[in-house]
Structures are given as C-alpha cells and as structure tokens.
Amino acid sequence: RKEVEQDPGPFNVPEGATVAFNCTYSNSASQSFFWYRQDCRKEPKLLMSVYSSGNEDGRFTAQLNRASQYISLLIRDSKLSDSATYLCVVGAGTPLVFGKGTRLSVIA
C-alpha cells in the first residue's frame, strides 16, 4: 500500500461547481498535513496546511480525519484558474511524503 494515495482524476467540472478530493495515508504517526497546488511545468505551491479542527481559506476547506486516516479538500464556486494538479502531502516528522496528485480541470 502506498503511503499517500489520491485519485489521479481528471476531475472535469463546470465553472461554479463544488468539487471535493480525498487522500488517504498509511502512517498513523503522521502529524503534518498539507495541500499543495501544482500547475503544469511549474513547482508545487503551498495551498493550505490542514489542521485537526479543519480549516477554511476563502473558497477552500480542508478536513482531517485521523481515525480513518484521510484528508479532504473542498473547492466551492470553482474558477477556471483553479485548474491544476492538487497534491496531498503528509509527514510524520521529516521527510514529507507527496501523493501523485489529483488533476482538476474547470471548464467554462
């Protein structure tokens, strides 16, 4: 079983839609959780950290479920500019482990 697993997609959604990604992790000792966004041929950029209580940043909401060992990312009111690959990242100390990413295409 891979340490961090994500559905590779692609998720093709219309503008304005709500879309959710899940990610599962295998190391129960994991303490750090992040979502990164990566545009084609660019470096990953930190989207948000994921806290135990869940957190929201504008149209983006992240949740952590330690019991089931998954994290989620919800994007509301999708914009064309949200089209990218979303990387789930988990760490139990160093190093961080990256998932392969979920590709999102928002269509006009």
Add this chain to the structure above:
Amino acid sequence: GAGVSQSPRYKVAKRGQDVALRCDPISGHVSLFWYQQALGQGPEFLTYFQNEAQLDKSGLPSDRFFAERPEGSVSTLKIQRTQQEDSAVYLCASSLGTSGGALYEQYFGPGTRLTVT
C-alpha cells in the same frame, strides 16, 4: 522577499557526464530539501539538510547522487555519470524549521529540468 531559486533551469547532459544543480533557499530558512519529480508523479524525497548537516539521505537513488550544503545556505546536488533514468525535474524546497505547524511548511523553487541523452 525572494523565494527559492534554482539554477540552471534546464540542463541537457550526455549519458556519463557529471552535473551539478544549485539551490538558493529563502533567507533564514534552516531546512532544505531535494526532491525528484518524474512526469505524472508527485515529488519524491531525495535528501534533507538542517543548516549544514545532512540529516537524511535515504532517498538518494544511488551513490552517484551526492548533495552538500557546506555553509548552511546554498546547496548543490551533484549527479555523477548521469544515466537516462536520471531525467526528471529536480526540485529544491526550504522551510523555517522542522518543529511542525507553520515552521514545517515547505516552499519550492522552480526546479531544474534535467534531460540525459
């Protein structure tokens, strides 16, 4: 302030050549990480420095790969006798520290795209 910078951005090497990839982290960031990213994959950890100390090199794929950070700031990843399977994007990231939370958030450079012919 300035982000993480990497050079060169693109490198084409003939099989068997040695290459050196440079990373300049964000000023004041204690931790520095190297990753390898193949097409369609997430970044794979190679090695990690805290200041000048290389604390983890478990991800280096072979003894042809060597990394250093002699003064605790700029780092160099060297690949000796390059092979075609070394073709990938090499990403460098830095973070303030490793104690968790915001200290642990990693910021990436633009990467070096290495093509071995």
